[in-house]
Amino acid sequence: MIIYETNKNFLGDIAHLSRSWTMQKVLRSTLGVAVLTTIFAVLVEELPLNMHAPSTIFSLLGIVLSVLLVFRTNTAYDRWWEGRKQWGMLVNNCRNLAVMTHTIFPEDDSRSRYEMALLISNFCIALKEHLRQGTKVEELIHLNAEEVELYRQRKHVPNYISTLIHQKVQLMYRSGEISGADIRNMKPHLQALLDITGACERIKKTPIPFSYSVYIKLLILGYSLMLPFGLIRDFSYFTIPLVTFIFFTFIGIEMMASEIEDPFGLDCNDLSTGDFAQNIKKNVFEIMEVPLEPQPVENKELYRKVF
Known part of the structure; x- marks a missing residue:
């Protein structure tokens, strides 16, 4: 995700936009349309060709196309925002689960706290890659x-880690270190882990219907x-910049929608789920008051589609 401050650096934001992968594709497509329009304008203006159509037809088509693009953009943004809400819920539930674990587990049992902190942290780290190309086990800690x-x-892997978390809680219950009431209080936060996973998988695995996207x-x-x-x-050679700008507007909206409809990848406008997972890890270890062992320097995720 691109982090920026709104209304602070207008020209700088525009300059960054021109370096993005999506904008590079938009500009290449726009250039192709500009070339074709130029050839058409030269042929019509320099040769005795009578090639024109009533402009009112294109006004009506433009309205229809605009309505479709509004729907397309809203649908894509709803998916992006739903993904953000699900990861926000994951942050909250992990923190609540950590607070309850720290409060309920015996004060002198720092080992169990450490194991729970480790499992919760690894669940989030596993989930962010599970929603991409599959969990990278080497990224999990300790x-x-x-x-x-x-x-x-x-x-x-997220299913497996969730099972381990439930097994740990049940083990503490059977040993008499926590009560049945404690388990009932923890249950909503334990279940939320897989509920959130399922919601994110629904977004990931149900893209906009292919025929609809291609038709637009x-x-x-x-x-x-x-x-x-x-x-x-009516416009002679001024048709070239007019058509170029109109195409740039329409195709830019469509491609931005295509980029954000899957919010869990590494496109420049996708959610920074890697940062979310690392923050949850730090929060959980801090809440449970167990030391987080030194790790290699964390590398910020490289968004591969930013130049």
């Missing part, structure tokens, strides 16, 4: 060789390629 092998055998792109391209026929008689 695992021995046997545990690493067990984790590698699991196709759904085709409509934008077709509209932009036919638009010169409606403008050339």
Whole structure:
């Protein structure tokens, strides 16, 4: 995610936008349409060709296209915002679970607190990669060789870690160190881990229908390629910048929507789930008052589609 301060550096924000991967694709597409429009304008103006159409047709088509783009953008942003809300809920539930664990577990049992802090932290670290290309076991913290092998055998690592958390709580209950009331109080936060995982998987695995997305792109391209026929008689060579700017506007909105509809990746406008997971880890260890063993320097996630 690009972190910026609103209304502070207007020109700087625009300059950064021009370096993004999405904007690079928009500019390349816009350049192609500009070239085709230029060829058309030169042919019509320099040769005795009578190639034009009533501009009112394109006004009506423009309204239809605008409505579709508004719906497309709203749908994509709803997915992005839903993902942000789910990770916000994960932060809250992990903190609450850490507070309850610290309060309920015996004061002298720092080992159990440490194990719970480790499991909660690894759950969040595993989840952020699970929503991308699959959990990277090497990113999980403080695992021995046997545990690493067990984790590698699991196709759904967040499920496995959630099971370990439940098993730990049940073990504490059976040993008499916590009560049934304690488990009932912890249950909503324990269940929330997989509820949030399922909600994020729903967003990840249910993209905008392919035919709908392709149809909008085709409509934008077709509209932009036919638009010169409606403008050339009234605007002559000024048709070139007009068509270029209109295409730039429409295709830019469509491609921004395409970028944010899957908010868990590494595109420049995706959610910074890696930072969320690291913050949860720090919060949980601090709340439970157990030491977080030194680790290699944390590298900020590189968003591969930013130049």
